[in-house]
Amino acid sequence: MDRILIVEDERPIAEILEFNLRKEGYDVAVVYRGDEALEAYRRLNPRLIVLDLMLPGMSGWDVCRQIRRESNVPILILTARDGAESKVEGLELGADDYVTKPFDMRELLARIRAILRRFPGQDGLLRLGDLEMDLENFTVRKRGQEIPLTLREFELLRHLLLHRGQVFTREELLRDVWDYQFPGDVRTVDVAIRRLREKIEDDSANPRYVLTKRGFGYYAPGP
Numbered sequence: 001m002d003r004i005l006i007v008e009d010e011r012p013i014a015e016i017l018e019f020n021l022r023k024e025g026y027d028v029a030v031v032y033r034g035d036e037a038l039e040a041y042r043r044l045n046p047r048l049i050v051l052d053l054m055l056p057g058m059s060g061w062d063v064c065r066q067i068r069r070e071s072n073v074p075i076l077i078l079t080a081r082d083g084a085e086s087k088v089e090g091l092e093l094g095a096d097d098y099v100t101k102p103f104d105m106r107e108l109l110a111r112i113r114a115i116l117r118r119f120p121g122q123d124g125l126l127r128l129g130d131l132e133m134d135l136e137n138f139t140v141r142k143r144g145q146e147i148p149l150t151l152r153e154f155e156l157l158r159h160l161l162l163h164r165g166q167v168f169t170r171e172e173l174l175r176d177v178w179d180y181q182f183p184g185d186v187r188t189v190d191v192a193i194r195r196l197r198e199k200i201e202d203d204s205a206n207p208r209y210v211l212t213k214r215g216f217g218y219y220a221p222g223p
């Protein structure tokens with residue numbers, strides 16, 4: 001399930017957004033302060049962030065700038081109707097789209113769907129070096145050769161490629177990829193990583209696609 005993080009201090013707006021996004025089948029988290037957004041982003045790994053600009057604690061511009069230092073996660077900015085400059089600034093800071101308030105919910109939902117569709121790329125392929133992941137057909141190719149992966153291996157690789165440069169602990173991977181609600185055996189992750197490397201790496205002892213950060217966890221190299 002795609003998770004969306006809402007950063008919005010006006011509670012009626014946050015609530016109606018949350019309600020409608022849940023109805024669309026998204027997993028939704030809400031924070032009401034700018035200075036809580038970064039921590040929430042790191043903890044929750046959302047697929048998309050809906051970000052208000054005028055926020056207590058830290059402005060949406062600063063939130064956007066900070067998140068862009070570590071991630072390409074799609075950001076949709078909510079801006080006041082008269083904020084022509086703010087939307088330009090938002091897009092310059094690396095936001096992917098903006099919607100002016102008050103907004104039409106159907107339009108907002110359509111924008112979100114559109115961003116999520118185009119996020120891995122227009123062709124639906126995620127790339128890393130010689131690897132190509134086709135997210136629609138669940139296939140992975142290396143130099144044109146298809147590599148058979150289990151569904152779990154595919155989801156693990158997809159998660160790492162969607163968050164390139166970000167190191168995940170084994171506990172986080174159990175939660176995000178395996179959907180474990182309770183602490184599980186983190187060796188499950190090590191075993192899956194080893195099998196994945198044996199399939200995708202030229203030399204699984206010297207991996208290039210799925211790397212280990214000693215003492216922390218695993219990651220795919222940043223863009």
Ligand code: CA
Nearest residue numbers: 009052054055
């Ligand atoms: Ca606000």
